[in-house]
Amino acid sequence: MPRFLDGWLSDVVKNSLNRARVNKPRERPIYLLSKFIKSSVNKNAIIAEYKKKSPSGLNENRNLVEYVKFMEESGAIGISVLTEEKYFGGSYNDLETVTKIVKLPVLMKDFIVTEKQIDTAFNLGADVILLIVKILTERELVNLYEYAKSLGLEAIVEITDENDLKIALRHNFNIIGVNARNLISLEVDIQKVKKLLELIPKNIIKIAESGIKSREEIIELKKAGADAFLIGTTLMKDPNKIKELI
Numbered sequence: 721m722p723r724f725l726d727g728w729l730s731d732v733v734k735n736s737l738n739r740a741r742v743n744k745p746r747e748r749p750i751y752l753l754s755k756f757i758k759s760s761v762n763k764n765a766i767i768a769e770y771k772k773k774s775p776s777g778l779n780e781n782r783n784l785v786e787y788v789k790f791m792e793e794s795g796a797i798g799i800s801v802l803t804e805e806k807y808f809g810g811s812y813n814d815l816e817t818v819t820k821i822v823k824l825p826v827l828m829k830d831f832i833v834t835e836k837q838i839d840t841a842f843n844l845g846a847d848v849i850l851l852i853v854k855i856l857t858e859r860e861l862v863n864l865y866e867y868a869k870s871l872g873l874e875a876i877v878e879i880t881d882e883n884d885l886k887i888a889l890r891h892n893f894n895i896i897g898v899n900a901r902n903l904i905s906l907e908v909d910i911q912k913v914k915k916l917l918e919l920i921p922k923n924i925i926k927i928a929e930s931g932i933k934s935r936e937e938i939i940e941l942k943k944a945g946a947d948a949f950l951i952g953t954t955l956m957k958d959p960n961k962i963k964e965l966i
């Protein structure tokens with residue numbers, strides 16, 4: 721069983737535990753996010769996220785195919801697709817649509833607590849999964865990471881505070897995501913992200929997640945050590961903003 725959680729997160733995790741596996745043969749090679757981030761030398765490595773709604777108040781029902789193609793053409797190095805249904809309005813269909821049309825790493829953005837969910841990510845063509853330290857026990861985190869790796873998928877291990885970081889650094893995880901958003905209060909704190917980024921060793925790929933609105937913030941986060949940037953709300957509200965952020 722995952723960690724004991726309060727409020728909406730406990731509901732999300734309960735729903736995730738009950739989600740059925742989608743069984744379909746994978747039709748796509750694996751695009752390694754780590755490779756795309758490392759080879760992004762002359763531009764900011766942006767992972768553009770598609771999410772229709774969010775607990776923090778987003779509500780944008782954009783055309784998925786147009787959005788994703790535009791992000792690929794504009795130079796995003798990856799696409800993130802929300803698949804959580806109740807709080808983010810996502811779906812496995814959205815993920816499948818995206819993996820059929822882009823030649824970029826695709827992140828299945830969800831609250832992963834079971835191997836079934838990772839099988840589904842693999843079968844639907846995703847290349848990367850997200851493992852959130854806050855919602856898993858340490859043993860579950862390691863087991864799910866190893867399981868994803870055994871399928872050839874990469875995992876972003878997401879931390880939100882120093883305690884999460886302590887846990888993450890006890891293992892050989894190669895990609896750490898630092899989320900500016902507190903998962904309970906939903907407050908965004910970019911300064912906190914900068915502090916945490918500075919504590920992560922150089923050899924680990926670091927992704928700054930959430931709340932990014934401007935090029936200035938990206939430059940600050942880069943100075944603190946971020947290698948890539950996961951951006952949802954800002955791009956869903958105004959897709960053209962990618963041209964300024966990249």
Ligand SMILES: O=C(O)c1ccccc1NCC(=O)[C@H](O)[C@H](O)COP(=O)(O)O
Nearest residue numbers: 774775776903929930931950951952953
């Ligand atoms: O997006 C939310 O409101 C949210 C609330 C609570 C937990 C997670 C949440 N979002 C998941 C994410 O990590 C973000 O979608 C992602 O980092 C992009 O963030 P943003 O650019 O702020 O949309």
